[in-house]
Amino acid sequence: MSRLLFAASMLVAFMLSAEPLKLNTRARALSAVSGGKYEPLVRSVEWDPKKTAVIVCDMWDDHWCKGAAARVGEMVPRMDDVLRQMRARGVFVVHAPSTVTDFYKDTHQRKRAQTAPFVKPPVPLETKHERWGTCWLYPDPDREPANPIDDTDMGCDCKVKCKIEPPWKRQIAGLSIGPDDAITDNGQELWNLLAARGITQILFVGVHTNMCVLGRPFAIRQLAKLGLNVLLVRDLTDTMYNSQMRPFVSHYEGTDLVIQHIEKYWCPTITSADLVAKPAFRFKEDPRR
Numbered sequence: 001m002s003r004l005l006f007a008a009s010m011l012v013a014f015m016l017s018a019e020p021l022k023l024n025t026r027a028r029a030l031s032a033v034s035g036g037k038y039e040p041l042v043r044s045v046e047w048d049p050k051k052t053a054v055i056v057c058d059m060w061d062d063h064w065c066k067g068a069a070a071r072v073g074e075m076v077p078r079m080d081d082v083l084r085q086m087r088a089r090g091v092f093v094v095h096a097p098s099t100v101t102d103f104y105k106d107t108h109q110r111k112r113a114q115t116a117p118f119v120k121p122p123v124p125l126e127t128k129h130e131r132w133g134t135c136w137l138y139p140d141p142d143r144e145p146a147n148p149i150d151d152t153d154m155g156c157d158c159k160v161k162c163k164i165e166p167p168w169k170r171q172i173a174g175l176s177i178g179p180d181d182a183i184t185d186n187g188q189e190l191w192n193l194l195a196a197r198g199i200t201q202i203l204f205v206g207v208h209t210n211m212c213v214l215g216r217p218f219a220i221r222q223l224a225k226l227g228l229n230v231l232l233v234r235d236l237t238d239t240m241y242n243s244q245m246r247p248f249v250s251h252y253e254g255t256d257l258v259i260q261h262i263e264k265y266w267c268p269t270i271t272s273a274d275l276v277a278k279p280a281f282r283f284k285e286d287p288r289r
């Protein structure tokens with residue numbers, strides 16, 4: 001009898017883990033109806049958790065911009081909720097804290113990435129353009145126009161401007177790292193990990209939309225070029241944008257403009273509401289409701 005109960009409970013556990021992720025994706029497409037303007041295109045999709053990874057981009061323990069660091073801290077509880085629930089559903093979690101993976105050099109999560117067997121990617125990975133300590137994918141003129149915000153001042157939105165001195169040493173401690181997770185900021189290591197697991201679908205969280213979320217070798221430009229099915233979780237990201245710069249909108253509207261740019265030219269987005277059954281995350285200083 002107890003053996004039968006055990007078998008039944010295993011079956012329930014299996015059925016729960018096999019439940020697909022139900023996602024409401026938003027892209028932007030040119031619409032003939034609206035006179036050739038971009039319009040939101042909303043679609044419901046179901047993803048197999050076993051073919052899905054969450055990538056956590058540059059959620060560092062600190063930032064040269066105090067405002068940016070505070071917003072990262074504010075996102076941590078919700079993001080960790082997402083990581084824990086996705087892990088429980090069988091989604092693979094990859095932590096990508098650029099330039100500080102050495103902090104984790106003795107962990108098996110870091111070694112898992114370093115020892116994953118080499119798999120040749122379908123397109124050559126970007127390896128050049130050193131920037132901020134790793135390779136970089138710059139805007140692709142064949143695919144996208146210029147960024148909709150001016151971030152040439154590096155985007156500190158604080159009243160007293162912060163000095164650009166990178167202080168980050170590790171990923172922020174409030175994000176859990178599970179025993180089956182991996183840690184890498186390297187495009188080839190990431191590809192090896194995904195290929196070994198048959199993963200073709202990516203949920204992308206972290207910062208910042210106008211910089212690392214697009215440009216890093218594990219981030220959206222590279223993932224899209226690899227032919228992966230990518231979704232940016234648009235309420236779990238932020239932008240390096242100074243509202244005193246063009247187009248002179250609030251910090252949060254600046255983020256929305258970059259998200260729209262990504263939805264037009266790179267990949268659709270979702271909110272974390274689809275992942276944790278709570279309302280989408282909002283920064284406390286975002287006045288819009």
Ligand SMILES: [Zn+2]
Pocket residue numbers: 064065066067068156157158160161162
């Ligand atoms: Zn600042």
